[in-house]
Amino acid sequence: MKNSERSSETYLITRWQQFCAGDKSAFGELTELNYAALYHYGTRFTPDRDLIKDCLQDLFLEIWEKRETLSYIAAIKPYLFQSLRNNLIRRIRRQSVFSDIRDDDVEDDISPESDWIIQETDQLTSHRLKQAIDALPKRQKEALYLKYYENLSYEEIATVMGLQRQAVANYLQYGIQKLREYWQHAAIFMVLCSEIAWY
């Protein structure tokens, strides 16, 4: 796992350069490697899955068209995320004249691998945290997502979201603080519940 990730860093850069020189198989591979992550990022903006897939197709065809001008790009992932974000937001704005955009109902999602920690109370905290994260301003949520789930640096997040680095740092700090506060409330609440149940 570590291995593939590491070599992918250099490997991706090599492949990107090949793609810029017109290598279609490199292009196909880069598309395949990034598609799922970009799609998942897209679901943060709209529940309309088809719209995301449309945008992704447009995005990749567009970068194929201008491949010769893209060889300066070293940070491939942030570039793709930024492009998708811009495309999606543009499309959603255009669409939203007609339709209302709302987040999908969030379900519980505990990964099956980690069974050790699952207790009845977990459902409660998870649910509370969902509420907490839903209550965060959109941009804070997005910055947290890019930082932790996609592992981008502050600079890269700033590029993707079109913000100053300092703004990203602030968003992240407040976001984490809020989540931890909620978690603590939830924990206290749980303790109270168990106390009551005791009597």
Add this chain to the structure above:
Amino acid sequence: MNNYSHFQVKDWLDDLAFQRWVYHGEQDGFWKEFVRNNPGQLANIEQAREILLAVRGELDALPEPEVKLRVSEILNAIPDDKLRALPWWRSNWLKMAAMLLLALGIVTALFREKESLQNLQTFVAGLRDGDKPDELEVYNETHAIQLVNLPDGSSVILKKHARISYPAAFLADRREVTLRGEAFFEVVKNPEQPFFVYAGSMVTKVKGTSFSIKANDDDEDVELVVKTGVVEVSALENEGKSKSGAGKKLILKPNEQVTFNRKSLNMIAKTVQKPVLLNLPAESQNFEFRRTPLAEVFAALEQTYGIDIQFDAKTIAYCTLTAKLGDEPVYEKLDLICAVVNARYEMRVGPAAGDSAPGESAPGTVVAVTSEGCE
């Protein structure tokens, strides 16, 4: 490697290995064991895990077949006249026939001038070269050592006037490189895809080790010494089959050195005190660090690999490293270090923008490290 016992929730959130476990279930066994042995950290871990999962939100993963389908749709949408089906009278075989005729013409023309048979050979050789998938070559013209990162992440340290060629992407079942001159190898472990070095008429086969090769064109012998792992040495098959050395294989272990005669294909093995053949720091370096300031660690890496590591001395002033690094390629070393001190790096080839006179410095490898610092 990390001192996990003092971790706070925030530390867990920022820990890459922990993130990978929460998100992708990596090293599940290790983490379950860790939780069992560190009940004091359970609350923190639980909280960090919940927060990470909440940050990710609903996992709406696309199944792999769908990704493949979408990608092929995209590829099909690319206008590509080469791949478009042509009517048979315009299809490729006619072009090929025309090319054959042309080639035949050239060959006859060359044959008429008898002395240009030599030209024909180079001409044909040139054609064959063109057929190969992109072959890259790095020649170290400088007097310093030069780091080459192969497509699989393996590191090669070239001494001056050494030359290595390798494909832009390795084949699925083997990794093949050709060396002339002196170099030290750190090969990424991958038993499925053995790594071959062709040097003179000597073939070296490894699965993931570190070793040095000395193969100078003017020397009669090719020499190899193993630092770690196991190395298999043999003579190139198609040369001198009748000769006595052909077909023989030699398995070498750490601190074993082989001298391979280019002409007779004889191999002589011996055990050495230290696996030093080229006097490179990498050959004798043991990266053992104990509360070593990060700046010193970087200095050691710079010296070993002949790379330039750029970092902000102020932010990492309080970062130290306690770790034992072995024969990993430079990427693995940097990954490990960065994971421990919560830093990131980017690597590129070429002199840093604007800090050296144009045309003066050779294309070196520059690693830019960004860190949020350590308390």
